Amino acid sequence: MSDRRSVLRIAAAATLAAMSLTLPAMAQETTGTPDDPRLVQPGMLTVGTSDPVYPPWMMNDSPESGEGFENALVYALAEQMGFERDQVQWVRMTFEQIIAPGDKPFDFAINQVSVTPARAEVVGFSQVYYQSDKAVIALPGSPVTGAESFADLREARWGAAIGTTDLAYLENVVGVDGVMVYDDQVGVFQAMQAGQIDATVAAIPTALFATAVQIPEASITAILPPDGGDEGHGLLFEQGSPLIPWVDAALSEVIASGTVEELVQTWLVADPDLPVISE
Template identity: 25%
Template sequence: MKRFLMVTAVLGSALAGAAHATTVAEVKKKGVLVLGTDPTFAPFEFKGADGQIQGFDIDIARAVAKDLGVRLEIRAVGFGSLMPQAVTSGRVDMAMSGITITDERAKVVSFSQPYYRSAQVFIVRGGNPGKFAWPASVKGKVIGVQANTTGQFVATDLLKPRGATLKVYDDFAAGLADVRAGRVAALIGDAPTVADLKKRLPGQFEQAGKDLAAEDYGMVFRKGSDLAAAANKTLARLKASGEYQKLLNRWIVQK
């Protein structure tokens, strides 16, 4: 998503129990594909009313598992532990969580082909009472960013030199609460998040100004794993059959 590379030595308790599968053959042998995801990024991955993790990314991962002839196991992992440690350590077989493809990350993990083109945008309170706009009104404003995301990285490069103050959140929901309360002028997030917020919370949030940056999401695997090629085959099948568009229509495209 949004997400920028973070290096940390500590793995959360949600990672207990290693997957230890690097190849297609190993995944097929154990009969399960373990997906790591941070379920706080609707509509890509989030917990539904029944507590189950669902979303656009989850359905694509299920399709990959189906094509491999195995079941999908989903593990909720905080993003700071997910990228790249959960993948490189073999704690999960793959990761999907709106993860942006970057040259830096590609040095330590393998990506699938891009499966979604997104953009970093400014999320403001409904009606935009502060009349925030990008790039016109940044100087002197407090802008929220989620820790260790591409939004934080881009904001550090582009907004701080223009006089903005960045407020960093571990929890995206806390940033949204501050936007709603007027404690920050805007929060940087992914474009589909704005559409989802408008659908779930009518009138509370909207996008302001131009896109801050464009980015591509990819499925993530251990470096050199042939699971990336298998995921590419699934992605190509979904697009050729029309299933990919159906998933877009279900989760992302505004009706």
């Protein structure tokens, strides 16, 4: 793994150097600094995320607090890139707006966005910074309670948010027909509380928070295998963004320093005793 990270850092640095040769001389002096003219707002690092945001990814619906896995990661990354804490500004958007093709009002976004081949055709990504297994969230008495196979899981009424890998996972991996689709995760949880669906899937950290705070009457009933079409979570950029090599090189340093693993242990600890359904 260390060799791979070294290669990533060298490749990113080489790409950044090559791109800087195409910039005017004055711009080259500030390339790769907080005054980089390629930033949405030079002097600031503009970061997109959703509205609202949820623990443990970000606490108290406050990206600015730095309390939570993803916003703490952003501030560590910003420091590596040379930004002060007050030079980070947040842009709140819907998940669909974040992943849509086209111009972006941010330098990059962080919102548990899974790197997938389909998305990579219309937006840019950093390297993966975290990958989570899926968790089944179900109400008491749900047909998935005690399930031991995908066939058992297909007996339930499922729901998921539109455009998410959770929805694709239920349809393509578990093989669920007729998944109920909602605008966002909140809508999914509300549908569960209303008895419209029996279960949903989510990343383990999301599931832990949901069953502790949002829908405490539900519980995690099982862990599912990784999604082969989901490479993990990455920072999302406008397609072709010239900032990708710079940000990716800094992210490599943050990962290599052990900061990301420390944040995982602080915010994203899962229960190792949960049952696993593999097929």
